[in-house]
Amino acid sequence: MPRGPSPRRACCLVSEILEEAGLDREKAQRLRRQVLEGVILLCRWQLERMPAEAAKPAGRTPTPRKITVE
Numbered sequence: 001m002p003r004g005p006s007p008r009r010a011c012c013l014v015s016e017i018l019e020e021a022g023l024d025r026e027k028a029q030r031l032r033r034q035v036l037e038g039v040i041l042l043c044r045w046q047l048e049r050m051p052a053e054a055a056k057p058a059g060r061t062p063t064p065r066k067i068t069v070e
Contacts, residue, residue, distance in 0.1 A: 018028070 018024075023031075
């Protein structure tokens, strides 16, 4: 039984698409690093926006509530 050309593997197709788009390994690593640094910057910014523990208004602390589960 004759076999036709073997189907191309998905990883080869992805590599070809990336190559045609001009995204080589070095550029992908730079992009990954830039995205991760952006996430770190966003997290730092969010932490700076959080009020410090001492800056919380003094008052009644919420007490836990007991909830009956049926």
